[in-house]
Amino acid sequence: MAARRRLWHGLRVARTLWATQYAYMLEYRAEIALWALSGVVPFIMLGVWSAAGTAAQASGFSQPELARYFLCAFVARQFSVVWVVWQFEEDALQGRLSPYLLQPLHPLWRYVASHQAEQATRLPFVLVIAALFFLLQPLAFALPGPGRALLGVLAVGLAFAINFLLQSLIAACCFWTERASALERLLYIPYLFLSGLVAPLESFPEPVRAWALRTPFPLMVAFPARLLSGDPFPTGPHALSIAGGFGAMALWIVLLVPLLVLVWRAGVRRYSAMGA
Amino acid sequence: MAIVRASGLSKTYRVADKQPGLRGTVRHFLRRRTRDVAAVKGVSFSIEPGEVVGFLGPNGAGKTTTLKMLTGLIHPSGGQLEVAGHTPWRRQRTFLECITLVMGQKQQLIWDLPPLDSLRVNAAVYGIPDAIANRRIQELAEMLELGEELTRPVRKLSLGQRMKAELLAALLHEPQVLFLDEPTLGLDVNAQARVRQFLADYNQRTGATVLLTSHYMADITALCPRVLLIHEGALFYDGSLVGLSEQLAPWRQVRLELAHPLPADAFAGYGEIESLEGSEVRLLIPREQLTASVNRLLANHEVVDLEVSDPPIEELIGRLFRQGSLEAFR
Numbered sequence A: 001m002a003a004r005r006r007l008w009h010g011l012r013v014a015r016t017l018w019a020t021q022y023a024y025m026l027e028y029r030a031e032i033a034l035w036a037l038s039g040v041v042p043f044i045m046l047g048v049w050s051a052a053g054t055a056a057q058a059s060g061f062s063q064p065e066l067a068r069y070f071l072c073a074f075v076a077r078q079f080s081v082v083w084v085v086w087q088f089e090e091d092a093l094q095g096r097l098s099p100y101l102l103q104p105l106h107p108l109w110r111y112v113a114s115h116q117a118e119q120a121t122r123l124p125f126v127l128v129i130a131a132l133f134f135l136l137q138p139l140a141f142a143l144p145g146p147g148r149a150l151l152g153v154l155a156v157g158l159a160f161a162i163n164f165l166l167q168s169l170i171a172a173c174c175f176w177t178e179r180a181s182a183l184e185r186l187l188y189i190p191y192l193f194l195s196g197l198v199a200p201l202e203s204f205p206e207p208v209r210a211w212a213l214r215t216p217f218p219l220m221v222a223f224p225a226r227l228l229s230g231d232p233f234p235t236g237p238h239a240l241s242i243a244g245g246f247g248a249m250a251l252w253i254v255l256l257v258p259l260l261v262l263v264w265r266a267g268v269r270r271y272s273a274m275g276a
Numbered sequence B: 001m002a003i004v005r006a007s008g009l010s011k012t013y014r015v016a017d018k019q020p021g022l023r024g025t026v027r028h029f030l031r032r033r034t035r036d037v038a039a040v041k042g043v044s045f046s047i048e049p050g051e052v053v054g055f056l057g058p059n060g061a062g063k064t065t066t067l068k069m070l071t072g073l074i075h076p077s078g079g080q081l082e083v084a085g086h087t088p089w090r091r092q093r094t095f096l097e098c099i100t101l102v103m104g105q106k107q108q109l110i111w112d113l114p115p116l117d118s119l120r121v122n123a124a125v126y127g128i129p130d131a132i133a134n135r136r137i138q139e140l141a142e143m144l145e146l147g148e149e150l151t152r153p154v155r156k157l158s159l160g161q162r163m164k165a166e167l168l169a170a171l172l173h174e175p176q177v178l179f180l181d182e183p184t185l186g187l188d189v190n191a192q193a194r195v196r197q198f199l200a201d202y203n204q205r206t207g208a209t210v211l212l213t214s215h216y217m218a219d220i221t222a223l224c225p226r227v228l229l230i231h232e233g234a235l236f237y238d239g240s241l242v243g244l245s246e247q248l249a250p251w252r253q254v255r256l257e258l259a260h261p262l263p264a265d266a267f268a269g270y271g272e273i274e275s276l277e278g279s280e281v282r283l284l285i286p287r288e289q290l291t292a293s294v295n296r297l298l299a300n301h302e303v304v305d306l307e308v309s310d311p312p313i314e315e316l317i318g319r320l321f322r323q324g325s326l327e328a329f330r
Helices: A002-026 A029-038 A041-051 A053-058 A063-078 A084-094 A097-101 A107-136 A146-175 A181-194 A206-212 A222-229 A242-270 B021-030 B063-071 B115-125 B130-144 B159-171 B189-206 B217-223 B241-248 B287-300 B313-323
Strands: B004-016 B034-047 B052-056 B078-083 B099-103 B177-181 B209-213 B226-231 B234-240 B251-258 B272-277 B280-286 B303-309
Touching (some): A002 A029, A002 B115, A029 A107, A063 A107, A063 A146, A063 A222, A084 A097, A084 A107, A084 A146, A084 A181, A097 A107, A097 B099, A107 A146, A146 A181, A146 A222, A146 A242, A222 A242, B004 B063, B034 B063, B034 B078, B052 B063, B052 B189, B052 B217, B063 B078, B063 B099, B063 B177, B099 B159, B115 B159, B159 B189, B189 B217, B209 B217, B217 B313, B226 B241, B251 B287, B280 B287, B287 B303
Parallel strands (some): B034 B234, B052 B209, B052 B226, B177 B209
Antiparallel strands (some): B004 B078, B251 B280, B251 B303, B272 B280
C-alpha cells in the first residue's frame, strides 16, 4: 500500500515537474532551435568523410550507410545532450540550490525533468532537420524496423542516463570547487573522439577501438546511432553487439548510481550555501 | 517542550586568504593560504512552539549562518541542534515537510512562469492533494492580497508582489517552523507593513513558530516579543524586547517645557542634559531615579508640560550596531 502511494506520488511529481519545465522551455523555443542547429558536428564530419570516400569504404560503410550513421549520430546526440554541470554550477553560485535542498525532492530530479522537457522541445526541430537531410540525401533514406527503432529509442534514453550520471558526478564537485564546469572539459574531448560523433568506431585502429569500448563514450552516440540506423552491426573482435551494448550500458549505470550517491552525500556535508 | 533547541552551536568556515595586487595573486596561485573563520561560536537557545522570535545582529554577526544550520542547509562544526524533533542536517523528508526558509533576496519561484506553476510543483513535491492545495492557495492569496498576480510571469511582478508570492510558495505545505531571513528587504513601507501583518495573522491562525531576522526594526517591534541578539558569532542577549531596551538604555528620556528659559546648570543633579533649546529641555534620567527626579523638577521649576518616554528601540539597536560594541552585555 505504502509502495503504491509512493509510486503515485512519484508519478505526480514527475508529471508536474515535466509539464512545468516544458512550459518553461517553450519560453525559450527560439534558443533551443539554435542549440539544435548548433549540434551539426556529425553533418560536418559526414562531409569530411564523404570527401575521403576510400576511408569510408575501408571502415566497412557504403556511402548511404555512412550518411545514415551520421544522421542517427546527430539524433542520438540531440536526445542525450546534458548540461547539468553548468546549470548546477550556476544554481550553486547564485544560491538557488539552497531552496531546492530544503524541499523533500532530490535536486537532481529537477534537472532530469528540465532535460527531458528540453528534449521534447527539440523534437520538432530535429524532425525538420532529418526531413531536410533525406531530401538532400535521398539515397540514404531508410527507416529501421519497429523493433530496432524501439531498441534505438531505449538506447538513446540509456545514453542520456549515462551522460547525465557522469555530468552529475562532475557537478557534485561544485561542493568542493566552485568551477566544476572546467572539469567537464576533461570529459568532453574523449567524448568527442571516442563516442563516434566525429568518426564511426569501425574507422579506428583496432587497439584504439578496443580501448574505446572499455569507456562509456561509444555507448552514448555510436551504439544508439547504429540501432536507429537499422543497419547491421559489425562483427569480429572489438565490435559492439546489441546485447553487449545494452549489457555495458546497464553495467555503467549500476556503477555510476552508487558512486554519485556517495559523492553527493559527501559533497552536501561540505555545502556552505554560498550566495544564499 | 521546545521546538527549536540549540546548544553550543558553532560553525567555522575555512576561507582563502589572498593579498591584493599581482604579487598577492602570484603568491596565492603558488601557495594557497587559508584561514579559519568562526562564524558562530557556541550559541545556545531554545524556542517554544508558537513563539515569534527576532534574531538581531549587525552584518556578519552570524545570523544567516545560524539560520542555515537550523534549516539543515549546512552542517554545524560543533554543538547540538534539534528542530521539530529532528537533526536538521540529516534533512529527512519528515523534517523538510515541517519547516520553511524564506530569504528576502533569493527566490524559489520560476522566473519566466506565473507563480501558480511553481505552486503546482510545490503541491506535488510536498504531496498535497490538489483540492487541499487549491484551498490553501486561495486562503493564503486572500491574506496576502494576491489575485491575478498569480497568473502573471514572475518576472513581470513588482518586488513586493514577488515577495508575497514567495511567502505563499513557502507556506503552502503549512510548515510548523518558519525561518525568515530579511523577508521585507527592499520592499517599500506599505509592502513591508502588509507582509508584517500577514506574518502576524499567520502565526495567530496556525500557531507556527517563527524565527525572523531583519534589519528593519519595525519588523522586530511589530512581530517579536522576544529577541536574540548575536554579535561576532556569540549570543549576547536572549529575552524580551522591553528587557533589551532597558539593558541598552538604563535611563529614560524626560522632556520638559518650562514657563521661562533656564540656564543648563539649573538642571545639574537631575540627570544628563540631552538638549536645551529655549524653554524646552530634554534630560536623560537613570531609571531608578526617575520618580524622585521628576518630583524634584516639578517642585523646583515652573513646568508647563512634561513627557517621559523610552528611547526608540530602533535608535538604540542602530546605535549599538553602528558602534559595533556590546559592552552593555559583557
